[in-house]
Amino acid sequence: MRDPAPSGSAVLQADNVSKRFGGNTVFADVSLSLGDKEIVGVIGPNGAGKTTLINILSGQLEPTAGRVRLRGGDVTGVSLAKRAKLGVVRTFQQTKTFKSGTVEENLRRAQMFSGSNLRMDEPYVRALLDRAGLLARLDHLSDTLPYGMQKMLGLIMAILTKPGVLLLDEPAAGLERSERFFIDDYVAAVVRELGASVLLVEHDMELVKRLCPRIAVLDGGRLIAEGPPAEVLSRRDVIEAYLGTADEEDLADA
């Protein structure tokens, strides 16, 4: 078993976390830490367990073994709702907005349910809404919007909960290439304006390389590499993890 990552400056930390579903071990002994205002990318081929790791860090799932710590305190058994109140917020691969309601109502509900005092007329929130094409559509029913806009709305709703740690599960999935630069502005605003730390699970390697000074690779039930993207993405074992998988073109694009 590896020693847990040093907890000194870690905001959120997985210590030797394992997850099994019945006889299927998704991963074992994974240790990963997220520092103050740090942006860490987690990559790996389909089925490697990236979403499962987010589920465990957010409190949606309990690990089979290991601990999750928030600013050094053990939050392993703490529920998703309580962890959200502590500032650990996740977003989803699919769009997650309230099906009924306008863009503005969705934004207000996100703010209300979290009890945050962040106003949607904060300049940087307005700038993101504008960037997403939503400022001109505040009175539109959200489920009538194109998929990409719904996805960006869901991401901005997460900001309105004022997270201290934001766990992003494939934020660029379903966005057009031209829309993907929204994610750059979004993550920059989260770190700069909220002082939050960000864990980014993503298949778009260009985006990962632009945003993440440090990445970790999950494959075959283990964390096989961790470090700066240029170094990690040129490693033989990382390239091999992607070879022959549908995700191979992710690395080829990078």
Ligand SMILES: Nc1ncnc2c1ncn2[C@@H]1O[C@H](COP(=O)(O)OP(=O)(O)OP(=O)(O)O)[C@@H](O)[C@H]1O
């Ligand atoms: N609730 C669950 N019950 C049983 N098995 C599950 C459950 N959630 C995930 N798994 C299994 O865990 C493994 C990892 O899935 P996960 O969705 O975490 O992978 P991923 O790396 O996020 O994949 P992708 O890149 O395709 O989104 C898969 O084999 C999946 O079938």
